[in-house]
Amino acid sequence: MVLGCGIVISVILLASVLAADSDADPSTAILIEVDQSGNGDYRKIQDAIDSVPSNNSDHIFILVKPGVYEEKIVVPADKPFITLSGTEATKTIITWSDSGEIFESPTFSVLASDFMARYLTIQNNxxxxxxxxxLRVSGDRAAFMNCRILSHQDTLLDDKGRHYYSNCYVEGDTDFIFGNGASIFQKCHLHSLARGMGAITAQRRQRAEEETGFTFVKCKITGVKSAVLGRPWGKYSRVVFALTYMSKVVVPEGWDDWGESSKQRYYYRTAYYGEYKCYGAGASTSKRVKWSRSLSSQEAAPFLREDMIGGSSWIRSVPSHFRRISGAQGPKRNS
Structure with missing residues (x-):
């Protein structure tokens, strides 16, 4: 999977800083630069986020220059429309070390709506x-492009809201993609670090009327030893893998009942674990648990489109024009 530049952001930014006003135009954004060397507007990512006004309605593009940023970051709920972008994921690293309660340990927490991240590594070491x-994602309409998300247990808390992940690399060992978001993972690489039996997903849909679930389309699964595709954190847990390569790390049973075999009869009626045209040594469905599903083309169709999360209306491309907020071209505001 390519996590490289793809777009030469630095060149675009230097050539495109304009003074035009356009609050609602998605092709124009306010530029803020973060550079540890002191040649940006801020040295720290959190300081750049804090500078965005509450109830912001402009598109804010925070360009993070290469470096290792040892920060615990929060994008508050009252600061929507922020894009945080590096230029290459392996060279723009946000890292912290914390454990414990799932809502307090994240290195990076997104509470705002309309957030985007590009070309970043986010890790809990x-x-x-x-x-x-x-990474914790609790805001609605959040997208992550060409990012690396790294930890062991509970790597990615896809908590709530509609989310889109494209060309991302996610690794962990236990329940490393979990929560109750309505999310599509497209062309992502999932890597299990478990040295025993790992679990890739733990989706938490708890009621039939909830329009949540995880869909993996054209993804890739690799790992160290063995893993199940998922186990039901919620009674109505919903996960679909489509057109995905599964290495032999995926065990023949495919899915796990979380050690509650007495509840399998309920999962048969309530959990929705589906696979569609997957391939590779771990993709055979002949020995899958009885309460999983091999989907027909008609059954799989609703899960294969971004329409499932309304993505076509809110996933933003990289702006083509940039402007500075008043005063930002004066003395650098280094923290």
Whole structure:
């Protein structure tokens, strides 16, 4: 999977800083630069986020220059329309070390709506053996492009809201994609670090009327030893893998009942675990648990489109024009 530049952001930014006003125009954004060397508007990412006004209605593009940023970051709920972008994920790294409660341990927490991240590594380097969230996504309409999300247990808390992940790399060992978001993962690489039996997903849909679930389309699954595709954190847990490569790390049973075999009869009626045209050594469905599904083309169709999360109306491309807020071209505001 390519996590490289794709777009030469630095060149675009230097050539395109304009003074035009356009609050609602998605092709124009306010530019803020973060650079540890002191050649930007801020040295720290959190300081750049804090500078965005509450109830912001402009598109804010925060360009993060390469470096290792040891920060615990929160994008508050009252600061929507922020894009945070590096130029290459392996060179723009946000890292912290924390464990414990899943809503407090994340290295990076997104509480705002209409957030986007591009070309970043987000990691919790606490290590194995404890809940250590790298990324928490609790805002609606959030997208992550060409990002690396790294930890062990509970790597990605896809908590609530509609989310889109494209060309991302996610690794962990236990329930490393979990929560109750309505999310599509497209062309993502999922890597299990488990040295015993790992679990890739733990989706938490708890009622039939909830329009939530995880869909993985044209993804890739690899790992160290063995893993199940998912286990039901919620009674109505919903996960679909479509057109996805599954290495032999995926065990023949495919899915797990979380050690509650007495509840399998309920999962048969309530959980929705589906697979559609997946391939590779771990993709055979002949020995899958009886309460999983091999989907027909008609059954899979609703899960294969961004329309499932309304993505075509809110996933933003990189702006073509940039402007500075008043005073931003004066003395650098380094923290």
């Amino acid at each position: 606490y290590g194995a053996g404890a809940k250590a969230v790298a």
